[in-house]
Amino acid sequence: MSNPSLAPTRELKLYRRPISFWWWLDRPAYFKFVVRELTCLFVGAFAILTLLQVRAVGEGPEAYAAFAAMLASPAGIGFSVLAFLAAVYHTVTWFPAVQTTIVLRVGEQRVPGSVITGAHMAGWLVVSVVVAYIVLRG
Amino acid sequence: MAETIRLEVSRYRPEVESEPTLQSYEVPYNKDWVILDALNYVKNQIDGSVTFRWSCRMGVCGSCGMMANGEPKLTCAVPLTDYDPTQPIRIEPLQFFPVVRDLVIDMSSFLEKLSNVKPWIIRDDVEATEAVEFRQTPVELDAYKQFSMCINCMICYSACPVIGLEPEFTGPAAIALAQRYNLDSRDKGKEERMDALDAHEGLWGCTFVGECTKVCPKNVDPAGAIQLYKMGSATDYLKSMLLPWGTK
Amino acid sequence: MAKRSLTPFLWFLFGGGGMVSAMLFPVHILLFGLAFPLGMLEAPGYEWLHALVVHPITRLYLFVFILLPLFHAAHRIRYTAYDLFRVQPSLHQPIAVVCYGAALAGTLAAGYTLLTIS
Amino acid sequence: MASYSCDLLIVGGGGAGLRASIAAAEARPDLDVAVVSKVYPMRSHTVAAEGGAAAVIKSTDSLEAHAYDTVSGADWLCDQDVVEAFVDEAPREMVQLEHWGCPWSREPDGTVAVRPFGGMKVSRTWFAADKTGFHMLHSLFQTSLKYKSVKRYDEWFVSRLLVDDGRCAGVVAVEIATGEVHSILAKAVILCTGGCGKIFPFTTNANIKNGDGMALAYRAGAPLKDMEFVQYHPTGLPATGILITEATRAEGGWLVNKDGYRYLQDYALGTPEPKPVHRTMELGPRDRLSQAFIKEQERGRTLEGPYGHYVNLDIRHIGETVIDKKLPFVRELCLKYANLDPVHEVIPVRPVVHYIMGGVHTDIHGATPIAGLYAAGEAACVSLNGANRLGSNSLTECLVFGARAGRAAAEYVDGAPAPGAAVEAQASDEERRLRSLMDKTDGTERIADLRSEMQSTMEESAGIYRSGDSLAAGAETLGRLRQHARHLKLEDRSRTFNTEFISALELDYMLELAEIILRSGEQRTESRGAHQRTDFPARDDDNFLAHSLAYRNDDGSVRIEYSPVTITKWPPGARVYGKQ
Numbered sequence A: 001m002s003n004p005s006l007a008p009t010r011e012l013k014l015y016r017r018p019i020s021f022w023w024w025l026d027r028p029a030y031f032k033f034v035v036r037e038l039t040c041l042f043v044g045a046f047a048i049l050t051l052l053q054v055r056a057v058g059e060g061p062e063a064y065a066a067f068a069a070m071l072a073s074p075a076g077i078g079f080s081v082l083a084f085l086a087a088v089y090h091t092v093t094w095f096p097a098v099q100t101t102i103v104l105r106v107g108e109q110r111v112p113g114s115v116i117t118g119a120h121m122a123g124w125l126v127v128s129v130v131v132a133y134i135v136l137r138g
Numbered sequence B: 001m002a003e004t005i006r007l008e009v010s011r012y013r014p015e016v017e018s019e020p021t022l023q024s025y026e027v028p029y030n031k032d033w034v035i036l037d038a039l040n041y042v043k044n045q046i047d048g049s050v051t052f053r054w055s056c057r058m059g060v061c062g063s064c065g066m067m068a069n070g071e072p073k074l075t076c077a078v079p080l081t082d083y084d085p086t087q088p089i090r091i092e093p094l095q096f097f098p099v100v101r102d103l104v105i106d107m108s109s110f111l112e113k114l115s116n117v118k119p120w121i122i123r124d125d126v127e128a129t130e131a132v133e134f135r136q137t138p139v140e141l142d143a144y145k146q147f148s149m150c151i152n153c154m155i156c157y158s159a160c161p162v163i164g165l166e167p168e169f170t171g172p173a174a175i176a177l178a179q180r181y182n183l184d185s186r187d188k189g190k191e192e193r194m195d196a197l198d199a200h201e202g203l204w205g206c207t208f209v210g211e212c213t214k215v216c217p218k219n220v221d222p223a224g225a226i227q228l229y230k231m232g233s234a235t236d237y238l239k240s241m242l243l244p245w246g247t248k
Numbered sequence C: 001m002a003k004r005s006l007t008p009f010l011w012f013l014f015g016g017g018g019m020v021s022a023m024l025f026p027v028h029i030l031l032f033g034l035a036f037p038l039g040m041l042e043a044p045g046y047e048w049l050h051a052l053v054v055h056p057i058t059r060l061y062l063f064v065f066i067l068l069p070l071f072h073a074a075h076r077i078r079y080t081a082y083d084l085f086r087v088q089p090s091l092h093q094p095i096a097v098v099c100y101g102a103a104l105a106g107t108l109a110a111g112y113t114l115l116t117i118s
Numbered sequence D: 001m002a003s004y005s006c007d008l009l010i011v012g013g014g015g016a017g018l019r020a021s022i023a024a025a026e027a028r029p030d031l032d033v034a035v036v037s038k039v040y041p042m043r044s045h046t047v048a049a050e051g052g053a054a055a056v057i058k059s060t061d062s063l064e065a066h067a068y069d070t071v072s073g074a075d076w077l078c079d080q081d082v083v084e085a086f087v088d089e090a091p092r093e094m095v096q097l098e099h100w101g102c103p104w105s106r107e108p109d110g111t112v113a114v115r116p117f118g119g120m121k122v123s124r125t126w127f128a129a130d131k132t133g134f135h136m137l138h139s140l141f142q143t144s145l146k147y148k149s150v151k152r153y154d155e156w157f158v159s160r161l162l163v164d165d166g167r168c169a170g171v172v173a174v175e176i177a178t179g180e181v182h183s184i185l186a187k188a189v190i191l192c193t194g195g196c197g198k199i200f201p202f203t204t205n206a207n208i209k210n211g212d213g214m215a216l217a218y219r220a221g222a223p224l225k226d227m228e229f230v231q232y233h234p235t236g237l238p239a240t241g242i243l244i245t246e247a248t249r250a251e252g253g254w255l256v257n258k259d260g261y262r263y264l265q266d267y268a269l270g271t272p273e274p275k276p277v278h279r280t281m282e283l284g285p286r287d288r289l290s291q292a293f294i295k296e297q298e299r300g301r302t303l304e305g306p307y308g309h310y311v312n313l314d315i316r317h318i319g320e321t322v323i324d325k326k327l328p329f330v331r332e333l334c335l336k337y338a339n340l341d342p343v344h345e346v347i348p349v350r351p352v353v354h355y356i357m358g359g360v361h362t363d364i365h366g367a368t369p370i371a372g373l374y375a376a377g378e379a380a381c382v383s384l385n386g387a388n389r390l391g392s393n394s395l396t397e398c399l400v401f402g403a404r405a406g407r408a409a410a411e412y413v414d415g416a417p418a419p420g421a422a423v424e425a426q427a428s429d430e431e432r433r434l435r436s437l438m439d440k441t442d443g444t445e446r447i448a449d450l451r452s453e454m455q456s457t458m459e460e461s462a463g464i465y466r467s468g469d470s471l472a473a474g475a476e477t478l479g480r481l482r483q484h485a486r487h488l489k490l491e492d493r494s495r496t497f498n499t500e501f502i503s504a505l506e507l508d509y510m511l512e513l514a515e516i517i518l519r520s521g522e523q524r525t526e527s528r529g530a531h532q533r534t535d536f537p538a539r540d541d542d543n544f545l546a547h548s549l550a551y552r553n554d555d556g557s558v559r560i561e562y563s564p565v566t567i568t569k570w571p572p573g574a575r576v577y578g579k580q
């Protein structure tokens, strides 16, 4: 379709630096990126855990008690601590990312991303309180 | 003697060596200089064989991108005073690109990628027939203006790990430029551009590392452009699924 | 519209999952994983939980709560395999199938459970 | 030595070259068009233009007014038929570029916005904030990508024109990445290689502006026209020469001396008003403003810093909002390169070499006297700019005359005969010359030393004010430098991307052009526009309402001839600024 630029007429001996397996340790930002991506393991695991929890509720009080005991075991607590940290990390990295997919205008001015992120954070707080309220109402 | 600073310059002479080595030069620590001035001092006064690209010296031609202490920088826009004179500054070619010579990278792949995303106005009547401009309000201009500021300096490419891992990835600047045209009220080529970009090497290879935006010297925000692009494509997809009769 | 890949759709699920998990997971984990087991808060009784779960709105809520995050995780695992573990390009396709396949399986299981629970 | 061929070869990928390539590809889609450029096209110096591009578009304006401003700005040394064609085609070209996507700044109703500019009676300068050249170049480059009949030779350096029997038949070029020498045969060649500001020490011009194309044409036998006219822009940053665009003054900026006094009122440029007034004070033409600076300096009313004398450009009263909207790049440049914020501080500025009015002599279609050789843009002198170019006319010139040259050359191609055998011999000659320079090991002279000596010589002898003596003395020094330049010391032994070798070739061109500038200036014993002779302070229409044409004698010396100026509607008159 479009116009080509001529390839070199003699092959150049180009140097290509190999990428190390540890590339993600090269810059702090890369490391943070990898951590952010790995939070998804906990997200997936917790989704499945919730499925199991629902199933336990369906199976009756004993089944649910067993499930709750499992969560209270040291392993269960350990998992929850990690999962909680991962989930929060996911949340605080997610909203700034979402902001980039939204163009909002008020009059001629574009709403700054930080405002959109802030609104998400506020929404997060509200939603959390509502969920907690409903769960705890019983 | 006046204060000096050491530059450790990556040298690669393909005729005589198989991989780059660092060579040290002592240059004046001139408070009015940018890194590029220091390199030119080396070239003019010490070693005429040190090779790098530059032209405008005012941050607009996009030629002088290099790694300085591991960070991709537009060397004509970074003052020497950003660095501590007691420590050397390591100058290397932009990473993730094949090196032709010393600090010169091979960026031909970018030009190919750029052509592939069709960075021009697509509509039937672009050729001027009469002297009347297409109308475009300031708000419509603002919708794409930021993404049109790209100087093709390749700094974002050398910050994006996906480029390192998958060199075929279209990459931040080229996608941002495609999006620049998509968002231009005069353009009707979104569909055509999507043909090239709806692929793993196109849009979807980007995993939103976001470094491209952080290092961009011209505030182009390529990461944002790509995110918007994905969002647009996903909404179009959903629309066409939910309202198969409603898409134009 | 020329033929498009499925990717925009998968990306949409990924995004939706990211949003759902960002908004809801911290509080769920905090409550069920930490506060109740550690006795920091008094856990709600079984009856209440059961009543909640069988409510139609909650069923829908839980379905979304599981479905989208599963696809979110599948998507990210897929790209992590590409970028972090640098799997060969020839394996890209199979990995994608496994990841989304697993998410789909989880979704079906969730659907079944939520429909049949009583 | 490999040989390539095409129908039409364009040397240069700046505004003029890209416009020419598109014009040719559109006029004749069947032709093989090639663009050779020593840098990637989007690095060309058109990218640095800031202020804007002039073309009549608003109903308050008229072609006549644009033409008159241009003619009087040029101190009547332009060809008026050229000016008329220019103002007439300018709007169409600018709209075309708009249709190609250039992000022009807009009025609220969506029409393009215009701003005032120096020496213009009406606001007619289109702008894209203060990065006009950048946006124009990228729009042109990106648009050019869609023409598949256009092939690019990026980072190839043209070192010689092949001319056989009075016809141009192609070029010899060095492929910079590999160091290989190639010939590219063509039925027609268009030179769009830009200006030569790097001949001077203190310039807004980029490293690549070495006047290559002018030297190539001159050596091939074409005359260079009006080379004594070098434009100093009144406002460059003292340390670097980075340009602070005229748009700062168009938006209301003031030039003040060390006492904070708007000194231009003392130099027949009108009386100060708080708001900018067309063709008055800071919106006078560049030659007058730069000359006023020197006079002010002689009166001891300028400031002095580590980089010489300067005055202040004050834009603080314009306010942050307007500055950020219309002059964001100025703010960015000041913050980065002068360490000050123009919203709160005055900007130190001094005149700086910016543009050359002269160039390769062409007719109104861009054709040079050598058959098949065309030129456009800053490298050419089609006689639009005369003795002083008005700001914002040259970007438009690149479009109008780039397109004209592209079309004319595409038309010429059909009748052009195949290149003769002599061409091959010339090409291998050139290859031998280049190889021996590349392999030279016995040199003693540093490129950088010769270059800076040439530059300071030019500033001393051919600055804003010159005299017969200074020009002659400069020419003598240059003669000596050219001797030294035969013994260049090259340290880089690699064939791969050898920039030192390219610099050596560029230095050779610049030395030749420097001498032409001096000789042309020496013979013009009058003052006109940018050429101010202290020994001949008056304009002399009887003898010098004429273009100078510099030819190369067989022995390498310069011969100056004169040709008449075309006058159509505007007989020579006085240049009056300030009061209308």
Ligand SMILES: Cc1cc2nc3c(=O)[nH]c(=O)nc-3n(C[C@H](O)[C@H](O)[C@H](O)COP(=O)(O)OP(=O)(O)OC[C@H]3O[C@@H](n4cnc5c(N)ncnc54)[C@H](O)[C@@H]3O)c2cc1C
Binding pocket: D011, D012, D013, D014, D015, D016, D017, D036, D037, D038, D039, D040, D041, D044, D045, D046, D047, D048, D049, D050, D051, D052, D053, D054, D132, D133, D156, D157, D158, D159, D192, D193, D194, D195, D204, D205, D206, D208, D209, D212, D213, D243, D245, D354, D355, D376, D377, D378, D379, D391, D392, D393, D394, D395, D396, D398
């Ligand atoms: C800082 C600055 C600001 C300006 N602002 C304005 C403004 O606001 N308005 C206005 O109207 N004008 C302005 N000008 C002037 C205007 O920008 C230039 O005159 C114009 O851009 C020149 O364009 P060009 O196409 O002729 O050359 P260039 O853009 O300089 O391009 C020259 C091309 O030739 C190629 N080339 C050169 N030599 C060789 C060789 N030996 N072999 C191969 N290729 C070669 C180069 O690679 C390049 O592609 C400004 C100029 C400067 C320096």
Ligand code: SF4
Binding pocket: B149, B150, B151, B152, B153, B154, B155, B156, B157, B172, B173, B176, B212, B215, B216, B217, B218, B219, B220, B221, B222
């Ligand atoms: S997006 Fe920014 S960093 Fe990337 S090429 Fe463009 S200007 Fe450079």
Ligand code: F3S
Binding pocket: B159, B160, B161, B162, B163, B171, B172, B205, B206, B207, B208, B209, B210, B211, B212, B213, B222, B223, B226
């Ligand atoms: S760094 Fe790379 S992964 Fe995407 S957001 Fe930027 S292109």
Ligand code: FES
Binding pocket: B054, B055, B056, B057, B058, B059, B060, B061, B062, B063, B064, B065, B074, B075, B076, B077
């Ligand atoms: S030299 Fe032009 S951007 Fe640095």
